[in-house]
Amino acid sequence: MLDIHPQFLWEFALVPMHHDQPALSESQAVSRRALLAAGGAALLSGCHKRLLPPAEEGVAVVVPTQRATWIRNFNPYFQSQCRWPGVAGIYEPTVIYNRARGKFVPWLARSWRWENGNKTMILTLRDGVKWADGRPLLPSDVVFTFELMKQHEALDQSSIWKHLNEVTRRGPEISFAFHHPFTLPALFLIGRQPIVAQHIWKQVKNPVTHADPHPVGTGPFNQILSFKPQMYEVGANPNYWQPGKPGLKKLRIPAFGGNEAQALALINGEVDWGAAFLPAIDRIYVSRDPKHRGYYFPSLEGTVMLYPNTTQSPYDQVVVRKAISHAIDRKTIVRVAMQGYTRVADATGLSDLYKKYHDPRVLTEEGDHTIYDPHKAASMFDAAGLRLGKTGFRTLQNGAPWVVDLNCVVGWSDWIIAGEIMVKNLRALGVNATLRTYAHGAWFDKLQRGDFQLSMCWSDGAATPHSFYQRLMSKDTLRPLGELAENNWHRFKSERADELLDALAATADAQQQWQLASDLQREFVRHAPAIPIFPGPTWGQSNTIRVEGFPSKDHPYSVLAPYKSPDQLLTLVELRPTGTPPLCDNPGEGAVDDLPGLGGPQ
Amino acid sequence: MKFLARRLAFYVLAAWVSLTLNFFLPRLAPGDPASALQQKFQGQLDPEALSAMKIAFGLSDEAAHVQYFLYLRNLARGDLGTSIAHFPAPVSEVIGTAILWTLFLAGLAVTFSFAVGTLLGILSAWRRGSWLDWAPPLFVFLGAFPYFWLAMLLLYTCGFSLGWFPLRHAYSNTLTPQFSLSFMLDVLHHAILPALSIVTASLGGWLLSMRNTMIGVLTEDYVTLALAKGLTEREVMFRYAARNALLPSITGFGMALGFVISGSLLTEVIFSYPGQGSLLFEAVTARDYPLMQGLFLAITVAVLGANWLVDIAYVILDPRTRR
Numbered sequence: 001m002l003d004i005h006p007q008f009l010w011e012f013a014l015v016p017m018h019h020d021q022p023a024l025s026e027s028q029a030v031s032r033r034a035l036l037a038a039g040g041a042a043l044l045s046g047c048h049k050r051l052l053p054p055a056e057e058g059v060a061v062v063v064p065t066q067r068a069t070w071i072r073n074f075n076p077y078f079q080s081q082c083r084w085p086g087v088a089g090i091y092e093p094t095v096i097y098n099r100a101r102g103k104f105v106p107w108l109a110r111s112w113r114w115e116n117g118n119k120t121m122i123l124t125l126r127d128g129v130k131w132a133d134g135r136p137l138l139p140s141d142v143v144f145t146f147e148l149m150k151q152h153e154a155l156d157q158s159s160i161w162k163h164l165n166e167v168t169r170r171g172p173e174i175s176f177a178f179h180h181p182f183t184l185p186a187l188f189l190i191g192r193q194p195i196v197a198q199h200i201w202k203q204v205k206n207p208v209t210h211a212d213p214h215p216v217g218t219g220p221f222n223q224i225l226s227f228k229p230q231m232y233e234v235g236a237n238p239n240y241w242q243p244g245k246p247g248l249k250k251l252r253i254p255a256f257g258g259n260e261a262q263a264l265a266l267i268n269g270e271v272d273w274g275a276a277f278l279p280a281i282d283r284i285y286v287s288r289d290p291k292h293r294g295y296y297f298p299s300l301e302g303t304v305m306l307y308p309n310t311t312q313s314p315y316d317q318v319v320v321r322k323a324i325s326h327a328i329d330r331k332t333i334v335r336v337a338m339q340g341y342t343r344v345a346d347a348t349g350l351s352d353l354y355k356k357y358h359d360p361r362v363l364t365e366e367g368d369h370t371i372y373d374p375h376k377a378a379s380m381f382d383a384a385g386l387r388l389g390k391t392g393f394r395t396l397q398n399g400a401p402w403v404v405d406l407n408c409v410v411g412w413s414d415w416i417i418a419g420e421i422m423v424k425n426l427r428a429l430g431v432n433a434t435l436r437t438y439a440h441g442a443w444f445d446k447l448q449r450g451d452f453q454l455s456m457c458w459s460d461g462a463a464t465p466h467s468f469y470q471r472l473m474s475k476d477t478l479r480p481l482g483e484l485a486e487n488n489w490h491r492f493k494s495e496r497a498d499e500l501l502d503a504l505a506a507t508a509d510a511q512q513q514w515q516l517a518s519d520l521q522r523e524f525v526r527h528a529p530a531i532p533i534f535p536g537p538t539w540g541q542s543n544t545i546r547v548e549g550f551p552s553k554d555h556p557y558s559v560l561a562p563y564k565s566p567d568q569l570l571t572l573v574e575l576r577p578t579g580t581p582p583l584c585d586n587p588g589e590g591a592v593d594d595l596p597g598l599g600g601p602q
Numbered sequence: 603m604k605f606l607a608r609r610l611a612f613y614v615l616a617a618w619v620s621l622t623l624n625f626f627l628p629r630l631a632p633g634d635p636a637s638a639l640q641q642k643f644q645g646q647l648d649p650e651a652l653s654a655m656k657i658a659f660g661l662s663d664e665a666a667h668v669q670y671f672l673y674l675r676n677l678a679r680g681d682l683g684t685s686i687a688h689f690p691a692p693v694s695e696v697i698g699t700a701i702l703w704t705l706f707l708a709g710l711a712v713t714f715s716f717a718v719g720t721l722l723g724i725l726s727a728w729r730r731g732s733w734l735d736w737a738p739p740l741f742v743f744l745g746a747f748p749y750f751w752l753a754m755l756l757l758y759t760c761g762f763s764l765g766w767f768p769l770r771h772a773y774s775n776t777l778t779p780q781f782s783l784s785f786m787l788d789v790l791h792h793a794i795l796p797a798l799s800i801v802t803a804s805l806g807g808w809l810l811s812m813r814n815t816m817i818g819v820l821t822e823d824y825v826t827l828a829l830a831k832g833l834t835e836r837e838v839m840f841r842y843a844a845r846n847a848l849l850p851s852i853t854g855f856g857m858a859l860g861f862v863i864s865g866s867l868l869t870e871v872i873f874s875y876p877g878q879g880s881l882l883f884e885a886v887t888a889r890d891y892p893l894m895q896g897l898f899l900a901i902t903v904a905v906l907g908a909n910w911l912v913d914i915a916y917v918i919l920d921p922r923t924r925r
Contacts, residue, residue: 068871068880069699071688078658080639080647081689154658159650208658209690229699229876231775254775257880258871260754261770264762268769441633441889444641462648471649486640486649 058249058577060547062273063265064562068257069229074215076194077148077155077207079565083232084253087194088566090217090234094123094142095191096566097463098588099300100551100558102356104187105570105590108137108195108218114508118181121190123174129241131197132215132222139169144198146176146190154208158189181506184513188463192566220246220573230255240573247576247583248547266541269293273550273575274541275562279339285541292545296552296560299342300353301536302461302468304415306406306422307447307490308454310529311481314386314396315453321528322369323380324454327425329372334534337417342537346370347528348521349459350468351535357465357517366525370532378429386431393432404433407455409443415456418533447489450481457489458536465517466504472530473497473523492529538564549574549582557588605923609913613906621677624898625670628891635659635686638889659686673895682899683892687884693896696881701863701900703772704870704877707793708862711800716855718801719808723851724844726809727816728835738809745806750868753799757872760795767795770874796873800866804858808851815847822846849919856912860905864897 064084076082076091088096094109106112109123129137146167149156163186165177176190197216204210214224220242223235231254236246256262259276266274267285278285278295286293308315308324315321330344345351347368350358381387385397396402404426408419419435426433433454438446446452460471471477471487478493479485497520504516540560542550551558551571558570574587636652636659676683682693719741726734744752761769773779773789819825820843828838867879874880878897885893916923 068874068884069688069696069876071685071691071696071699073689073691075690078655078689079651080643080655154654157651157654158648159654162650209684211690226778228775228779230771230773230874252775254771255874255876256770257874257876257883260757260872261874264757264769268762439632440641441631441638444637445632448637467648477649484637486652 056249057546058247059252060248060250060272060575061252061254061270062562063254063256063262063271064273064275064568066256066259066262066276068255070227070232070253070255071211071229072213072227072232073211074224075207075210075212076196076215076217077157079157084562085219085221085234085251085565085568085572086215086217088192088219088569089251089572090215090219090222091194091196092217092219092569093192093194093566094125095187096569096590097188097191098558098570099353099463099564099567100298100556101588102353104191105588107191107566107569107590108142109191112187112191114183115175116177118183118506118508119178121176121178121182121186122170123176123190125172125174126241127172129218130239131200131218132237133197133200134239135197135199137195137218138198139172139174141198142174142195143167143169144201145193145195148196148201148207149193152208158193160189160193183505183508184464185466185505194566219569221248221251225250242573245573245583247549247574247580251572269543269545271541272543272545272547273560273562274543275539276541277539278541281541289543289545293541293543294550294552295539295541296550296556297341297537297539298556298559299351299535300461300538300559300564301351302353302459303345303349303351303532303535304418305349305457305459306454306531306533307452307457308529308531309450309452310490310492311450312453314384314402317384318527319380319384320386321531323377323384324426324431325369325528325531326371326373326377326380327429327431328370328422328531328533329425330370330533331372333418333421337414337421338534338537342534344370345532345534347525347532349472349524349530349532350465350521351461353461353463353535354465354468354517357514357521359514359518359521362518362521362525366522369525369528374425374429381429381431388430392430394430402432404431405436405453406433407443407446407452408435408437409440409456410437411440419456422533445484448484448486450479450485450489450491452489455489456533459530460487461536465520466501469497469520469524470501473520473527474501490530492527494523494527494529497523544578546578547575548578549576549587551588555587606913606917609910613910617902617906620902621674621899622670624895624902625673626666628886628889628894629666631889633889635661635889635891638887642888659689660684677899682896685885685890685893685896687888687890687893693892696893697878697896697900700876700878700881703875704863704879706789707772707796707870707875707877708800708866709859710793711797711866712804712855712858712862714797715801715804716808716851716858719805720812720848720851722805723809723812724816724839724847727813727820727847728839728843730817738806738813741806741809743806744802745804747803749799749803749866750872752802753796753869753872756795756799768792772876796866796869796875799869808854811854812847812851815850816843819843819847845919849916852915852919853912856908856915857905859911860908861901863904864901 070083073081074083074086074090076087079087092108094107096105096107098105108126108129110126111124113122115122125139131137150161163178163182165179168175200216201207220237220240221234222237225233225235233250233252235250236248240246262276263278265271266276281295308321310316334340334342334344346363347370348358348362381394386394386402389395394402406419406423408415416437423433423435447455447457460468473492473494475493475498477488478491500516500520504513507513538559538561540562542560551560559567562568570588574583576583636656639655640647640652685691685693685696688696722737726737760766772792777785777788825838825843828842864878867883870877870879871883882897885897
C-alpha cells in the first residue's frame with residue numbers, strides 16, 4: 001500500500017512523474033520529483049502573494065537530496081549515508097574528475113604520475129593544507145585513509161584493495177602499488193576517496209559504525225554549526241587552503257520528505273541550489289523570475305538502455321537486437337517521456353560523460369542501429385525468420401508465436417511513457433509486445449536474475465569508458481542465469497572486449513586510451529548487446545537572487561547537480577553572495593598551484 | 603479485575619503474533635536493502651560499494667528462523683538494531699527523533715477531532731430539526747475526501763497562495779527547540795495545517811457514529827424517565843444519553859489513538875513534518891528491515907496499550923463489565 005501512494009497522488013496531478021532521483025552523496029533519492037503542487041502552480045500561476053524573508057547574506061539554502069529526517073552522520077567512507085557535503089566539502093578528495101569538462105582536476109594532490117610499467121601511481125600532496133583543528137595535512141594521512149580500508153572491508157566501497165598491493169609514503173609523495181598495470185580507473189577510484197585525519201581516526205574504535213558527529217576535515221565548509229532533524233547548517237572554513245575561498249559563510253540544508261514541499265520551496269524562491277525534477281520547468285519555475293532562475297540538465301549520467309536477454313532466443317541474435325533498436329522512435333521518447341530534458345542516444349551508448357572518447361567514425365563505419373527506421377527493422381525481422389503470421393503478429397523461426405514482454409517499474413512514469421512508446425513502435429511492426437510494470441523490488445530482482453525478455457534499466461555512470469563497457473561486455477561482470485547480477489543483466493561477454501578493457505586499464509597514454517575506447521565502441525555497436533535509448537540527465541536548479549557563481553549552460557565549468565560527488569566541490573568553492581566579484585578566473589580547473597614550476601597534472 | 607487480567611493475557615499473545623508478523627512480512631517482499639540502495643542510485647553507486655555495504659549493514663545470509671530468534675533475543679534486551687537507511691544510527695535513536703512530533707501532531711488532531719465530533723454528534727442528535735442539521739452532511743462530505751488530498755489543498759491555498767501558514771517542518775528553522783512561549787506558538791502555527799487536514803477528514807466519522815447511537819439511546823425509557831423526573835436538559839443529555847451512547851465511540855477512539863503512533867503518513871510527507879510517518883515511508887522504500895520492525899513494534903505496543911486503556915474506560919463507563 002505504501003508503495004502505491006505516491007503514484008496515486010500523481011494521478012491527480014496529471015503531470016509525468018519521474019522515478020527516484022539518484023544522489024551520490026545521500027542514500028535517499030531526490031525522489032519522485034514531479035509534483036502535484038507544481039502542476040497546481042502551473043494551473044493557478046500568479047496566485048502566490050507571499051514573499052519570503054530574505055536569507056542572511058552569505059548563506060546558501062541547498063537541497064541536494066530529498067529526505068524526511070536528517071541523522072547526524074558525517075562518516076565520509078559511506079558516500080551514500082554521509083550528510084552532504086561531507087564526502088566532498090567537509091572532507092576532500094585528492095583528485096576530482098570534473099565530469100562536465102571530462103578531465104581530472106588536482107585537489108589535495110598537486111600532481112600524479114605512473115611508474116614501474118604503470119603498476120605504481122604516485123600522488124604528490126599539496127603543502128599548506130590544514131585540518132579543522134589546525135594540524136597540517138600529511139602524506140601519512142593519505143596512507144592511513146587507505147590502510148583503514150584495507151583493515152575494514154566495509155569501508156572499501158570501490159574494492160580498491162582488489163587491485164592495490166600497498167600504499168606507502170615517500171617524502172611528500174604517496175605511492176600506490178598495484179598488482180597489475182592500472183591507470184585511468186585507478187586515478188578515478190583513488191582520486192575521489194575523501195581523506196581523513198590520522199590523528200583523529202586512529203582513536204576511533206570501530207570506523208564502520210562511527211557516525212563521525214564532529215568531523216575534522218580540510219574542506220571549504222568544515223564547521224557543523226547546528227544539526228536538527230529538519231535542518232542543519234555547515235559553516236565556512238576560515239583557514240581554507242585556497243586563498244579567498246569559499247565566498248559564502250554557511251550552507252543551510254533543510255529536510256524535505258515529499259515532493260510538494262520541495263517544489264513549493266523552489267518555486268517560492270526559498271532554495272538557492274536545488275536538485276529537483278520539475279515538469280515544464282520554464283513555465284513553472286524559471287518564468288517567475290527569469291533574470292535569476294536557471295537550470296542546467298547536462299546528460300552526464302549513464303545511458304538508459306533497453307536490455308535484451310541475450311541468453312534467450314531470438315534476442316541471442318545480433319540482427320534481432322539491432323532490428324528492435326531500429327524500430328524505436330527515440331525522438332518521440334525524448335520529447336514526450338523526458339520533456340526534452342535530454343537527447344537521443346546513439347549506438348555507442350556513451351552519454352556526454354564520455355564525450356572526449358566518443359568516436360563518430362565508428363557509427364558511420366558500423367552503422368548506427370539507433371536511427372529510427374521501421375522499414376529496415378521490418379526487413380531485418382523478416383531476414384531473421386521472424387515473419388508475420390496469420391494472426392497479424394510475427395512468429396519465431398519455428399512458427400511458434402513470438403510474445404514479447406517489456407519490463408518497467410511501477411510509478412516511474414517517464415520510463416513507463418518511454419516503454420509505452422517502444423511497445424507501440426514494436427506493435428506497429430507486428431511484434432506482439434506488451435509493457436509489464438512491476439514494483440521496483442520485483443522488477444529489479446527479475447532483471448538481476450535474468451528472468452526477463454526486454455527490460456529497461458540504467459547503465460554505469462562512472463567516469464571512465466573502462467567501467468562503462470566492462471559492465472556491459474566483460475566476462476568479469478557476467479553471472480549465470482538465476483544468480484543475482486550486479487550489472488551485465490543482459491548477460492553478454494566478448495573476448496575481444498576483455499582484451500581491449502585490459503589494455504585500456506594498463507595504458508597511461510592518452511592517444512592509446514582514446515583508440516582503445518574507440519575499439520570498444522566498435523565492439524559494442526557491432527554486437528548491440530544492449531539497446532541505448534537516451535542518456536540520463538543530471539538535475540540542478542539555481543537561483544542567483546542571493547548567491548551566484550553557479551555552473552550553467554553558458555558557463556559549464558561543472559555540473560549544477562549538487563548531489564554529484566565530488567563534482568559539487570568545484571561549485572562549492574566558487575559560490576559567492578550576489579554582486580560580489582568572481583573568486584577566480586578558471587573555475588572547475590582545480591586549485592591554482594601555489595608553487596609554480598613544480599609540475600601540475602599531466 | 604479478573605476481566606482486566608484476562609484481557610492482559612490476550613494482549614501478550616497478540617503482541618507476540620504481531621512481532622512475528624513484523625519480522626516475516628517485510629522479508630516476503632522481493633528485494634533487499636542493498637538492491638534498494640542500488641536502485642536509488644541508478645548506476646551511480648559501484649557494484650563494489652554494494653558488497654561493502656552488505657558487510658557494513660551486517661546483512662547475513664543465515665536462515666530466516668535463526669535471524670528470527672536473534673531478533674527476539676535482541677528485542678528482549680531492548681536492542682532494536684541498527685537502521686540501514688540511516689546507518690549507522692541505532693533504530694531507537696532514529697525513532698526518538700520523530701516520535702514526540704508524531705504524538706503531538708496526530709495525538710492532538712485525533713483528540714480534537716474526537717472531542718469536537720462527538721460533541722457535535724451529541725448536540726445534533728439532541729437538537730434535531732435545528733440549525734445543527736447542516737453539520738452531519740457537511741462533515742461527512744468533507745470526510746469523503748482522502749486526507750492527503752485535503753492536505754495538498756490546504757498546503758497550496760492557505761500555505762502557498764495566501765501565505766498564512768508555514769509550508770513545512772515542525773518549527774521555524776531560525777529557532778532552537780526550547781520551553782518558551784514563542785517557540786510553542788511557532789510549533790502550534792506549524793501544526794495547524796497538517797492537523798486541520800486530519801481533523802477535517804475524520805470529524806465526520808465521529809459525528810455520525812455518535813449521532814446515530816445517541817438517537818437510538820434517546821428512545822430508551824430511562825431517558826424519558828429522567829426527563830419526566832424534571833432533570834435539567836443538560837444533565838439528561840450528557841449523564842444519561844451521551845454516557846451510554848459513548849461506548850462504541852470510545853472503542854473507535856482507542857483504536858485511533860493507538861494508530862496515532864504510526865503517524866499520518868501522507869500528511870507528514872506532504873508537510874515535511876519530521877514524524878513517524880515520514881520515517882516509515884523511507885524505511886519501506888529503503889527496505890530498512892530493522893527500522894520497519896522498530897516502527898511496527900512501536901505501533902503494536904501503542905495499539906495494544908490504547909486498547910488496554912479502553913478496557914479500563916469500559917470498566918468505568920459500563921458497570922456490567924465489572925462483574
